[in-house]
Amino acid sequence: MKRKMKKKGISIGGLIAAALFQAVLLTGCGETAPQRLSSVDMAMGTIVTQTLYVLPGSEEGSAGETASGGGAGESAADEETDRILQLLADMEEQELSWRIPESEIAGINAQAQEAEAAVPLSASMQQLLSQIWQVSEDSGGALDVTVGKLSRLWNLDELTKAAEEISRTQLPTAQQIEDALADTGYDRVQFSAGSISLPAGMQLDLGAVGKGIACDRISEYLQSQSRITGAVVAVGGSVVTYGQKPDGTPWTVAIMHPREEGSYLGTLELTGEYYISTSGDYERYILVDGVRYHHILDPATGYPARSGLCSVTIVCDNGLLADALSTACFVLGAEQGLSLAERWGAEALLVEEDGRLYMTAGMEEIFTAR
Ligand code: ADP
Numbered sequence: 001m002k003r004k005m006k007k008k009g010i011s012i013g014g015l016i017a018a019a020l021f022q023a024v025l026l027t028g029c030g031e032t033a034p035q036r037l038s039s040v041d042m043a044m045g046t047i048v049t050q051t052l053y054v055l056p057g058s059e060e061g062s063a064g065e066t067a068s069g070g071g072a073g074e075s076a077a078d079e080e081t082d083r084i085l086q087l088l089a090d091m092e093e094q095e096l097s098w099r100i101p102e103s104e105i106a107g108i109n110a111q112a113q114e115a116e117a118a119v120p121l122s123a124s125m126q127q128l129l130s131q132i133w134q135v136s137e138d139s140g141g142a143l144d145v146t147v148g149k150l151s152r153l154w155n156l157d158e159l160t161k162a163a164e165e166i167s168r169t170q171l172p173t174a175q176q177i178e179d180a181l182a183d184t185g186y187d188r189v190q191f192s193a194g195s196i197s198l199p200a201g202m203q204l205d206l207g208a209v210g211k212g213i214a215c216d217r218i219s220e221y222l223q224s225q226s227r228i229t230g231a232v233v234a235v236g237g238s239v240v241t242y243g244q245k246p247d248g249t250p251w252t253v254a255i256m257h258p259r260e261e262g263s264y265l266g267t268l269e270l271t272g273e274y275y276i277s278t279s280g281d282y283e284r285y286i287l288v289d290g291v292r293y294h295h296i297l298d299p300a301t302g303y304p305a306r307s308g309l310c311s312v313t314i315v316c317d318n319g320l321l322a323d324a325l326s327t328a329c330f331v332l333g334a335e336q337g338l339s340l341a342e343r344w345g346a347e348a349l350l351v352e353e354d355g356r357l358y359m360t361a362g363m364e365e366i367f368t369a370r
């Protein structure tokens with residue numbers, strides 16, 4: 001991780017080299033300059049923003065139009081970005097969503113609904129769950145994807161659909177929370193030879209890691225497409241940067257201000273492939289009697305986490321890990337969150353409600369406050 005991080009001083013040299021390289025490219029073979037494609041769509045219940053740099057030429061893996069020429073360029077852009085959207089839709093439908101009955105996670109949940117049962121896992125789900133459980137164990141359960149019952153109880157989308165403001169009586173009751181907590185606990189799940197068994201009543205919810213996993217899959221796809229020379233794709237609060245910009249400048253990723261809507265806290269400058277994930281209490285929340293109820297739950301209490309933090313951004317070399325750590329650090333608070341991120345070789349920016357910022361050393365090199 002540290003090895004890959006570029007110091008600002010060094011990247012100026014890199015910049016000049018890249019600019020020279022680019023100049024050679026432009027004069028030597030101008031027609032091969034990558035074309036910039038961009039799109040904004042909805043997928044996985046969130047906004048997906050794509051910027052792709054694509055070389056003109058015949059496409060891999062599909063019979064499509066080339067990216068050259070006015071009208072044709074436009075449809076090629078749609079096609080390229082649509083393929084990434086399709087990848088996300090397939091992943092959600094077949095693997096991750098607890099809402100879609102055909103998905104692998106929904107299948108596991110359905111079996112655990114009534115009684116404990118060993119459910120076979122696909123190789124890829126087994127790998128995902130094993131990574132998730134490592135973070136759960138190392139964070140003392142701050143990340144716990146067995147919160148399915150709790151997260152359904154704290155269904156903020158439902159709560160906020162009814163009205164802008166709700167009364168205390170519409171919130172889950174202490175008894176409901178206690179009951180849901182009784183069906184929660186990553187340490188009560190058993191894995192054995194390719195199968196998982198959940199205690200009866202436990203429900204999985206991969207919401208805390210889904211968008212990060214999506215970034216990993218996007219990156220795999222980008223690597224398989226030699227025409228794509230650079231990309232930055234945001235799936236909600238999870239972002240992947242890949243390859244290079246044609247002008248050699250670093251990717252710039254803005255971090256939302258957690259308390260000033262529509263403005264930025266600052267920006268990250270990254271060169272190459274990184275995964276950036278932000279968890280905050282400012283996107284899905286409801287205020288009741290001045291208290292903010294948001295969607296990041298503390299599995300120790302069953303209530304929205306109150307760690308003093310309002311936003312956590314993680315930068316590392318794996319999408320699932322970035323997303324898992326951003327949620328776990330949010331629950332743990334600044335001090336423990338910082339050391340969790342450091343243990344995993346990730347960079348972290350943690351923002352407390354009073355505006356105080358905490359950063360790992362590597363984050364200080366890539367973050368610029370606005
Ligand atoms: P977002 O989904 O906005 O990117 P997060 O990555 O922090 O935010 O994930 C929050 C989602 O994960 C919640 O909507 C819920 O489904 C689930 N969740 C909430 N708290 C936890 C937790 N402590 N551990 C695991 N999953 C959680």
Ligand code: MG
Nearest residue numbers: 208323324327
């Ligand atoms: Mg997360």
